[in-house]
Amino acid sequence: MTRYVLSRVLKGVITLLITITLTFLILRLLPSDPALMMLGEMFTADQRQALIERFGLDKPLLEQYFIYLGNLLQGDLGMSFYQRRPVMEIIQEKLPWTLLLMVTTEILTMVVGIPLGIYSGYKRGTVFDQIVNAVAIFGVSVFVPWLGFTLLYFFGFKLPIFPVGGAYDVGTEGFARILDIGAHMVLPVATLMVIYLANYVLYTRGSVIDVMEEDYIKTARSKGMSERRVLWKHASKNAMIPTVTMAGMMLGQVVGGAVLTETIYAFPGIGRMIYQAVGQQDYPVLQGAFIILALSVIVMNIITDIAIVYLDPRIKLE
Amino acid sequence: MNQRPSLFSKWEKEIKAFFRHPIGVIGLAGVTFVLLVAIFAPVIAEPVGGYGIFEERLTGPSTSHAFGTDDMGRDLFSQVVWGTRASIKVAILSVLTATVIGVPIGLVSGYFQGLVDTVGMSLVEIFLTIPMLPLIIIVTAVSNATSINTVAVIIGLFSWPTIARITRSSTLQVSSMQYIEAARCLGIRTGPIIFKHILVNASTPVLINLTIVMATSIITESAISFLGLGDPTTFSWGKILHNAHASGAFASAWWFSLFPSIAIVWFVISFNFLSMGIRDALNPKITRA
Numbered sequence: 001m002t003r004y005v006l007s008r009v010l011k012g013v014i015t016l017l018i019t020i021t022l023t024f025l026i027l028r029l030l031p032s033d034p035a036l037m038m039l040g041e042m043f044t045a046d047q048r049q050a051l052i053e054r055f056g057l058d059k060p061l062l063e064q065y066f067i068y069l070g071n072l073l074q075g076d077l078g079m080s081f082y083q084r085r086p087v088m089e090i091i092q093e094k095l096p097w098t099l100l101l102m103v104t105t106e107i108l109t110m111v112v113g114i115p116l117g118i119y120s121g122y123k124r125g126t127v128f129d130q131i132v133n134a135v136a137i138f139g140v141s142v143f144v145p146w147l148g149f150t151l152l153y154f155f156g157f158k159l160p161i162f163p164v165g166g167a168y169d170v171g172t173e174g175f176a177r178i179l180d181i182g183a184h185m186v187l188p189v190a191t192l193m194v195i196y197l198a199n200y201v202l203y204t205r206g207s208v209i210d211v212m213e214e215d216y217i218k219t220a221r222s223k224g225m226s227e228r229r230v231l232w233k234h235a236s237k238n239a240m241i242p243t244v245t246m247a248g249m250m251l252g253q254v255v256g257g258a259v260l261t262e263t264i265y266a267f268p269g270i271g272r273m274i275y276q277a278v279g280q281q282d283y284p285v286l287q288g289a290f291i292i293l294a295l296s297v298i299v300m301n302i303i304t305d306i307a308i309v310y311l312d313p314r315i316k317l318e
Numbered sequence: 319m320n321q322r323p324s325l326f327s328k329w330e331k332e333i334k335a336f337f338r339h340p341i342g343v344i345g346l347a348g349v350t351f352v353l354l355v356a357i358f359a360p361v362i363a364e365p366v367g368g369y370g371i372f373e374e375r376l377t378g379p380s381t382s383h384a385f386g387t388d389d390m391g392r393d394l395f396s397q398v399v400w401g402t403r404a405s406i407k408v409a410i411l412s413v414l415t416a417t418v419i420g421v422p423i424g425l426v427s428g429y430f431q432g433l434v435d436t437v438g439m440s441l442v443e444i445f446l447t448i449p450m451l452p453l454i455i456i457v458t459a460v461s462n463a464t465s466i467n468t469v470a471v472i473i474g475l476f477s478w479p480t481i482a483r484i485t486r487s488s489t490l491q492v493s494s495m496q497y498i499e500a501a502r503c504l505g506i507r508t509g510p511i512i513f514k515h516i517l518v519n520a521s522t523p524v525l526i527n528l529t530i531v532m533a534t535s536i537i538t539e540s541a542i543s544f545l546g547l548g549d550p551t552t553f554s555w556g557k558i559l560h561n562a563h564a565s566g567a568f569a570s571a572w573w574f575s576l577f578p579s580i581a582i583v584w585f586v587i588s589f590n591f592l593s594m595g596i597r598d599a600l601n602p603k604i605t606r607a
Contacts, residue, residue, distance in 0.1 A: 015444045022448075026457055141586040143537060145544050145559050146579030149568050157569055249446060256451030260541055264563065274452060275545050278459055286459060290452045297449055 001309065008305045012298045019294040023287055024068055028061065077288035082280040087288035091270065095292060097167055098269035102258055102296075104185060105192040106247065113197045114243060117204025118236050124209055132205075136198035144257050148191050148264035155187060162186050165266035188265045192257050196250065203246050207239040214238075241312050248304030251297045335599040342595010348588025356402040363396035366553050376571045386573035388558070389565040397553040398577050404554035405536050405585055408470040412535035413528050415474025416481050421524065423478070424485025425512050428520075429493050439486065442479040450476050451541060458547045466549040469542060473535050484527050488520040495519075522600060529593035533586045540582050555582050 059067070071078075077087035120132040156164035163169070163184045172180045211217065212235055220230045255271075262271030270289050277285040336342050355362065370391030379386045385394035427438035454476055463469050492498065493516055501511050542548050543556030546564065555578040562574040 011440075014440075015447055018444055019448055022453070023456070026460060137590065138587070141533070141583055141590055143540055143559075143579055143582045143586070145540075145563065146575060146582065149559075149562070149575045149579070153569065153572060252447055252449040253451075255449035256541070259451055259455075260544065263545065274455060278455060278545055278547055281459070283456075283460060286452075286456050290449070290456055293449050293452055297447060301447060 004309065005306060008302050012302050015298050016295060020069065020072060020291060021065075023291060024065055027283065027287060028064065072291070077291065078284040080277075080282055080285045082277070082282040082285070087284050090273065090285065091288055091292050094268060094270045094273050095296070097267060098258055098262070098271060098293075099296065101185065101188060101192070101262070101267065101269060102251075102254055102300075105189050105196070105254065105258075106251075108189060109193050109196050109200055110243075110247065112193070113200025114204050114236075114240055116197075117201040117243070118208050118231065118239055120201065121205035121208030121239070122212070122231055122235075124205075129205075132201060136201045139194050139196075139198035142195060144191060144195060144260040145264055147194055148187075148261060151187050151191060152264065167268050184265075184267075188261045188267055191261050191264075192254065195257055196254060199246060199250060200243055203243045204239055207242045208235060211235045211239045237311065241308060244304060244308055244311060248301045248308075251300050251304075255293050255297060332599045336595055339595045339598050341591045342599065345588050345591025345593070345595055348584060349592055352402050352585055352588065353406065355399055356406050359399050359403055363399040364393060366392070366396050366400050376567055376574070378571070379573055385577040386571065388561055388574060389567045389571075394558070394573065394577055397558050398555065398581050400553050401555045401558065401578065401581060402585075404466050404549075404552050405539070405581075407466055408473065408539040408554070409532040409535055409589075411467060411470035412474035412477060412539075413531050415471050416477035416531055417524075417528070419475070420478035420481030421485050421517070424482040424524075425489050425516060425520070427482070428486040428489025429508075429512050429516060431490075435486070438482070442483050442486075445476070445479040451538065454538060454542065455545065455547065458542055463547075464549055466539075466552045466554065469539060469548045470535070473538050473542075477531055477535060477538075480527065480531060481524060485520060485524050488523045489516055492516050492520045526593055526596050526600065529589045529596070533589040533593075536582065536585055536589075555579075 075088050077091070079085065080087050080090055083090060116132060120129040123129050152164060155162050167184050168177065168181050217230060217235055220234050221227075225234075258269065259271035259274055261267065262269045263275040266272060270293060274286060274289050276282075277289065370387065370393075372391055374383070374387050375389055375391035377383060377387045377391075383393050383395060385398060388394055388397070423438055423442075427435045454472060457463075457472050457475075458469060461468070461472070463472060498511065498515060501515055506515075539548070539554060540556030540559070543554045544560045544563070546560050548554070548557070558578040559575055562568040562571070562578075568575045
């Protein structure tokens with residue numbers, strides 16, 4: 001078990017290192033020389049030269065790389081040149097919102113998607129199964145902003161049940177504040193759920209169909225166990241394993257969806273920050289956002305990998 | 319008889335199976351429709367660009383503007399119609415780029431196995447873990463990509479892992495076959511074995527999945543344009559949605575966002591259906607039945 005966890009963590013560290021290296025190379029090697037762009041254009045030639053020296057941009061690439069790594073290790077992601085304050089500070093304000101949005105979506109999608117998949121796999125070929133499948137395929141094909149616009153149009157403007165933007169109203173406190181944030185999250189979470197539910201449903205459905213053929217299910221049935229118990233206790237646990245594995249791998253995509261969703265609903269997370277940084281050509285913020293998002297995905301991946309051990313004890317034996 | 323019928327007769331069973339599959343046929347029809355619209359765009363719609371008519375801004379669908387007008391009084395029908403060209407360009411260019419990178423990596427990984435395979439597939443896994451959209455956003459923003467072609471190539475640069483993975487598993491199967499061993503015994507060099515004998519026989523699963531990669535690329539391009547990046551002169555569907563969102567008009571003018579969105583969903587569903595149809599037609603378990 002310890003070895004398994006260690007190997008996952010090592011994999012995570014390697015992934016992070018590759019992510020960072022990639023970002024470094026993108027920012028230093030592309031023709032427009034963004035490193036110089038980061039210094040801004042409002043400086044005189046002398047000031048520019050001084051800044052280049054201060055940021056070490058005149059040093060060999062490899063040395064620059066290690067300076068960059070060293071800064072990252074100290075949590076230094078550079079300065080936003082639009083907001084004129086450390087990128088890390090900005091990200092610390094925004095990250096909790098994105099994590100809240102992603103974790104809520106992830107949990108709700110599992111809670112809804114896995115049972116739906118189990119049941120439609122069990123009832124394979126029936127009308128129920130076909131409807132679930134059709135809706136799932138539609139979900140995969142939908143473009144996030146359109147779904148966002150539609151939900152906003154109907155539930156925000158036409159039938160104003162839910163707040164149309166932001167994450168909270170100013171002036172609420174305590175429990176009212178929590179309820180308020182919840183209300184603000186309904187539409188963004190619903191948008192992301194429609195998009196990602198399909199994967200959970202279809203994956204679980206597929207593995208239930210396989211699992212139901214296994215010998216141990218036949219044994220359970222021949223012991224006279226009720227169908228309900230066979231399906232929800234014995235079959236479902238094994239059917240969930242591939243889905244949870246997939247959920248971990250999907251996280252990177254969910255981040256992409258979150259960027260779009262936050263933009264539409266003006267949700268104050270990293271995604272909306274990326275949208276604003278694109279408009280302001282704030283490269284340090286873009287770079288920092290990407291590294292932190294990648295780090296979050298990697299950490300959540302490790303958590304998923306460890307969670308799988310509890311579902312599938314066979315891993316522990318290896 | 320010339321060569322043609324024999325080429326078709328080789329695939330006769332599969333083609334028949336494909337046309338028996340309603341989902342595949344719907345997909346094919348959908349893709350064909352988009353292609354036709356793209357080809358005949360100059361005939362169907364007025365050219366886009368320039369300034370609109372101020373008095374006609376944000377008017378709903380009517381006989382003169384089938385899809386209504388945008389916040390600058392420009393016709394949305396012609397924007398959506400010309401958008402098909404942008405989307406097809408993106409689909410083809412990005413898939414080409416992804417194939418050029420992904421197929422060789424998959425072939426080499428699957429053929430040599432061992433350490434090469436471990437490194438190759440770890441790379442694939444890492445690239446599939448990293449949140450791609452933010453990365454593509456950075457590259458597009460930093461490289462100042464202002465042409466739709468550049469954006470398409472950038473999307474392709476980050477879509478290769480899927481293709482590499484499929485090529486690899488297909489290569490694994492093919493390279494264990496006896497005729498590959500025979501080729502090796504005959505002293506054929508490794509290069510030709512991989513890029514001629516294996517590639518030809520391992521390509522079918524890759525081709526099926528290209529349609530899915532195309533669908534994903536369109537969604538990515540739409541997302542990039544929606545966020546306000548990319549080609550400022552080309553009206554892609556994502557760009558129209560960006561205008562709808564940025565002008566705030568989407569809240570009152572439903573037609574502004576609805577028609578380009580339908581176009582995106584149409585395109586993506588058609589490609590997904592098409593690939594489902596082809597996959598089932600090539601699956602012997604289903605074809606035999």
